[in-house]
Amino acid sequence: MMQADVKLDTLGYFCPMPIILTSKKIKELTTGQVLEVVSDDEGIKKDMPAWCQTTGHEMVGMEEEQSSSKRIYKAFVKKTK
Amino acid sequence: MITAQIEPTAALAELRESKPDRVTIVLLSGDLDKAMAAFIIATGAAAMGMQVTVFFTFWGLNTIRKKGARSSATDLLRRMFGFLNKGGADTLPLSRFHFWGLGTKMMQVVMKQNRMPGVPELMDMALDLGVRFIACTTTMGLMGITKDTLIDGIDQFAGVTTYLAEAKQGSVNLFI
Numbered sequence: 563m564m565q566a567d568v569k570l571d572t573l574g575y576f577c578p579m580p581i582i583l584t585s586k587k588i589k590e591l592t593t594g595q596v597l598e599v600v601s602d603d604e605g606i607k608k609d610m611p612a613w614c615q616t617t618g619h620e621m622v623g624m625e626e627e628q629s630s631s632k633r634i635y636k637a638f639v640k641k642t643k
Numbered sequence: 644m645i646t647a648q649i650e651p652t653a654a655l656a657e658l659r660e661s662k663p664d665r666v667t668i669v670l671l672s673g674d675l676d677k678a679m680a681a682f683i684i685a686t687g688a689a690a691m692g693m694q695v696t697v698f699f700t701f702w703g704l705n706t707i708r709k710k711g712a713r714s715s716a717t718d719l720l721r722r723m724f725g726f727l728n729k730g731g732a733d734t735l736p737l738s739r740f741h742f743w744g745l746g747t748k749m750m751q752v753v754m755k756q757n758r759m760p761g762v763p764e765l766m767d768m769a770l771d772l773g774v775r776f777i778a779c780t781t782t783m784g785l786m787g788i789t790k791d792t793l794i795d796g797i798d799q800f801a802g803v804t805t806y807l808a809e810a811k812q813g814s815v816n817l818f819i
Contacts, residue, residue, distance in 0.1 A: 563646075576780065576781040576784055576785075576802075577779070577804070578781075578802060578803045578804070581802070581803070581804050603780055603802070604780050605779070605780035605802035605805070606802075607649060608777075608799070608800070608802075608804075609801055609803070609804035610651070611651040611655045612655065612801075612804045612805045612809075613808075615655055616807070616808050616811065621651040621652075623649075623651060624649035625648055625649065626646070627644055627646050628645045628646075628647070637651075
């Protein structure tokens with residue numbers, strides 16, 4: 563289990579909403595804090611690392627949770643600047 | 644509940660792999676002529692040694708759907724939509740002169756006479772040449788298209804950020 567300072571719930575949203583919400587939320591964090599983005603859109607598996615690469619924030623890790631009915635993804639992003 | 648760790652750097656491997664010439668194509672259209680243009684450029688570029696990625700969204704998803712595959716969406720609206728919106732690379736209509744299928748059939752005959760590969764053949768060639776196909780998860784959700792109704796070889800799913808990160812590094816970027 564990874565630890566985060568702030569959690570952002572984007573369940574039920576499709577791309578580009580999780581990324582847009584992430585870009586807004588990360589502004590509220592201070593440098594070094596970790597944001598956990600929860601999403602059920604599979605696109606986030608590729609989109610979040612790509613977003614981090616472009617913006618310069620650090621992609622700490624990602625988790626995939628499979629429960630009986632659905633699959634959710636947790637992306638951990640560390641604010642770098 | 645099962646929790647699995649995903650290695651985020653794996654998703655970026657293709658992005659980091661630095662080939663100087665990168666081509667990104669967004670295929671939004673599901674028309675025969677436009678899909679042909681997209682795959683002719685994709686195969687041509689791949690044959691020239693360029694790294695090519697095609698993003699499929701909206702009607703463009705019809706080219707990578709299995710023929711006759713039904714939507715497995717459970718709600719009425721998306722099921723109706725899936726019923727009306729037929730998939731399959733060899734069932735694409737011409738953007739003009741379709742004439743309820745007659746015009747498109749005639750075009751296919753002319754193409755065959757001129758030994759011109761059709762969309763399914765061009766797609767096979769593209770995959771053989773290492774062209775990456777990425778399906779847009781948002782429009783798949785909207786249109787009730789599920790993974791199991793896509794043709795084999797489609798194993799990458801992403802959204803606008805992945806596309807932009809790739810296009811940013813590319814020298815050729817087309818929206819068809």
